[in-house]
Amino acid sequence: MAALAALAACSTFDSLGGSTASSSAPPSASSSSSSSFTQRFTNFVSGGSPTTVAQGTGEQPQSDLDCPGVSIRQGASVYSQSAADNGSEALSMRFQASFVRFARECALHGKDVTLKVGVEGRVILGPAGTPGAVTLPVRLAVVKEGLNPQTIWTKFYMVPVTLQPGEPFAIFTQVEEDMTFPMPPGNQFDQYVIYLGFDPQSAVPEPHKKPVKPARKPKPRPPAPPQQ
Secondary structure: OHHHHHOOEEEEEOOOOOOOOOOOOOOOOOHHHHHHHHHHHHHHOOOOOOOOOOOOOOOOOOOOOOOEEEEEOOOOOOOEEEOOOOOOOOOOOEEEEEEEEEEEEEEEEOOOEEEEEEEEEEEEEOOOOOOEEEEEEEEEEEEEOOOOEHHHHHEEEEHHHHHHHOOOOOEEEEEEEEEEOOOOOOOOOHHHEEEEEOOHHHHOOOOOOOOOOOOOOOOOOOOOOOOO
């Protein structure tokens, strides 16, 4: 955890639009650069301004390390729940969630890369929805792309969100501060991609299996009577 204070080596803030997003999207210049990108994504989701030296180590992070790009998994950009079918898919929707923007920082410490990734999204209340608490199944992953993609790091989260009475939507955030993995050799780090998306399948509990009863041992047969 001491290395997390040094994650200012590479900082990137981006908005998410459509089904995919990359780190090369330029920031908007409207509304005073959207209030300085909403105060630099609210100081990177209330983490404050990071220092440039790892606490307790005196280690200087590598300053020319490029963070991997961020993309939303195809088909995982939106998550919604619906009430009983009333003949209209739109009118039966309880809520719909989507991603809005992300921020990331990365640094190299020894032989390991440590990333901090923050994601912000929005939950919209649907016509059949009611205010209250909902949970969103979110997954982050680092994948080495190529002919045979390889998952380097992955984690699943159940993100709580509360829809307040009288409010049409709510904002949610999820921050991962310890996305750590070994630095690959050569230029393989250029193939790494940070993926995020909704993963409802991971939220479904596995069906409960009844314990298998041990087979009954056959009762021993009584000895045969002696022949006369």
